[in-house]
Amino acid sequence: MSRDRRTDAESFEAQAIPMFASLYNFAHWLTRNREEAEDLVQETYLKALKGFVSFQQGTNFRAWMYRILRNTFLTSRSGLSVKMTVPLDREEDAVGLAADTPEAVLLARADQQMVQGALERLPVQFREVILLCDMEEMSYQEIAGIVGIPIGTVMSRLSRARKSIRELLAEKVRGASK
Amino acid sequence: MTCDWVPKLDLYVDGELFDGELTEMEAHLRACPTCAADALSRLQLKRMTQAAGRRFSPRPEFRLKIAQSINAAKRPPWARRWAPALAAAAALVLVLVPAAVWLQHLRSGQALGELADLHVSTLASANPVDVVSSDRHTVKPWFQGKLPFTFNLPEMQTSPFKLIGGRLTYFQQSPGAQLLFEVGKHQISVFIFQNRAELSGLNSGSSLSRKLAFNTETWAEGGLWYFVLGDASPSDVHDLSELLRSADRS
Numbered sequence: 401m402s403r404d405r406r407t408d409a410e411s412f413e414a415q416a417i418p419m420f421a422s423l424y425n426f427a428h429w430l431t432r433n434r435e436e437a438e439d440l441v442q443e444t445y446l447k448a449l450k451g452f453v454s455f456q457q458g459t460n461f462r463a464w465m466y467r468i469l470r471n472t473f474l475t476s477r478s479g480l481s482v483k484m485t486v487p488l489d490r491e492e493d494a495v496g497l498a499a500d501t502p503e504a505v506l507l508a509r510a511d512q513q514m515v516q517g518a519l520e521r522l523p524v525q526f527r528e529v530i531l532l533c534d535m536e537e538m539s540y541q542e543i544a545g546i547v548g549i550p551i552g553t554v555m556s557r558l559s560r561a562r563k564s565i566r567e568l569l570a571e572k573v574r575g576a577s578k
Numbered sequence: 579m580t581c582d583w584v585p586k587l588d589l590y591v592d593g594e595l596f597d598g599e600l601t602e603m604e605a606h607l608r609a610c611p612t613c614a615a616d617a618l619s620r621l622q623l624k625r626m627t628q629a630a631g632r633r634f635s636p637r638p639e640f641r642l643k644i645a646q647s648i649n650a651a652k653r654p655p656w657a658r659r660w661a662p663a664l665a666a667a668a669a670l671v672l673v674l675v676p677a678a679v680w681l682q683h684l685r686s687g688q689a690l691g692e693l694a695d696l697h698v699s700t701l702a703s704a705n706p707v708d709v710v711s712s713d714r715h716t717v718k719p720w721f722q723g724k725l726p727f728t729f730n731l732p733e734m735q736t737s738p739f740k741l742i743g744g745r746l747t748y749f750q751q752s753p754g755a756q757l758l759f760e761v762g763k764h765q766i767s768v769f770i771f772q773n774r775a776e777l778s779g780l781n782s783g784s785s786l787s788r789k790l791a792f793n794t795e796t797w798a799e800g801g802l803w804y805f806v807l808g809d810a811s812p813s814d815v816h817d818l819s820e821l822l823r824s825a826d827r828s
Contacts, residue, residue: 409648409651409652410652412648412651413648413649413652416648417644417645417648420636420641420644421635421636424634424635424636424640425631425632425633425634425635428633428634429631429633429634434634434637437634438636438637438640441636441640441644442643442644442647445644445647445648446647449647449648449651507619507622507623507626510626512626512629512630513630515626515627515629515630516630516633519627519630519631530627531627531631533592534624534627534628534631535627535628535631535632537628539593539594540592540594555588555589558588558592559588562588562620562623565623565627566623
């Protein structure tokens with residue numbers, strides 16, 4: 401019995417520790433606060449360790465960890481306030497919008513800090529999807545599973561997030577060149 | 579007029595197009611400069627988001643806290659259930675044999691003081707190390723034939739630590755390796771000896787402590803005994819120890 405428990409904890413450790421820095425980074429982007437991010441990651445690890453016995457080996461461990469983190473975030477202080485704010489526009493409207501800015505010029509002028517600023521200004525529903533896709537390089541299917549939304553909504557949120565970032569960058573670049 | 583392929587450009591950039599669709603898209607991009615430019619700028623934005631997103635790093639103390647909580651779960655339930663009783667028993671033993679403990683403590687202090695002296699005299703020397711190199715593949719082989727054991731050195735490139743070199747040293751009549759590392763302006767000595775019963779007594783179970791105002795960390799692994807000492811911050815001493823331990827496990 402204790403041997404099983406030990407093996408479980410070791411197997412959990414081997415899989416969960418390598419993703420510690422990425423999970424923390426994602427948590428910090430969600431909470432935008434170091435203390436809350438630490439609480440969130442700690443709770444995630446405790447919940448995951450406890451629930452690891454029910455985790456089906458061979459399925460997507462990384463997506464499972466991110467799902468726990470995200471669900472834990474939704475019950476946290478800043479997560480609860482996020483739940484109250486629903487984007488007003490219909491998400492589906494944004495799919496496939498063409499960029500109307502001369503992008504190569506725009507992006508060449510934007511720096512990392514500007515992109516970080518733009519990411520910060522995105523509503524968390526969009527920020528989480530674009531970070532999971534672009535930063536964590538997860539598939540639409542994985543993101544849909546983590547966030548609990550249909551793939552179509554993943555695509556529309558991504559599209560909207562990118563459009564907002566482009567607009568925010570354009571605003572910044574124009575502001576900086578004035 | 580917007581090209582029919584535009585709605586699929588994000589899917590292309592995100593690697594969500596497969597087989598036939600992917601081939602068709604690639605053929606289209608070769609033929610349509612507008613879509614090709616659009617795809618390129620989307621890819622550019624994706625790369626920028628990726629780089630900008632990697633922004634926050636956890637504190638080393640927090641990393642340690644999480645590692646410890648996972649480690650605690652590895653202990654069998656009886657160990658945790660009996661922990662208070664064991665602690666009480668341990669306290670009783672400490673009360674019954676204070677003299678032995680005190681003697682051991684004195685001996686430990688003396689021995690660790692000797693290592694601190696070695697560190698200080700090394701730094702004071704005009705030639706602190708016998709093999710001067712920041713390359714672990716130079717420093718490690720230098721000890722070949724000079725020591726009755728071998729050890730692993732970690733890859734330092736991505737860490738704030740720089741290997742300065744190494745020298746042969748003696749402690750309690752046994753040969754060992756002394757490696758010198760630099761972090762910022764601080765220098766840290768890492769002593770490696772074959773583990774013996776006398777040294778195990780000095781082993782504070784990988785704990786970080788302060789000896790003569792130096793920060794130190796000590797542990798035993800794979801038949802070797804490690805002692806890390808320097809005037810750098812406790813977290814630097816700990817991080818370097820972690821690096822060395824990871825090299826030993828790899």
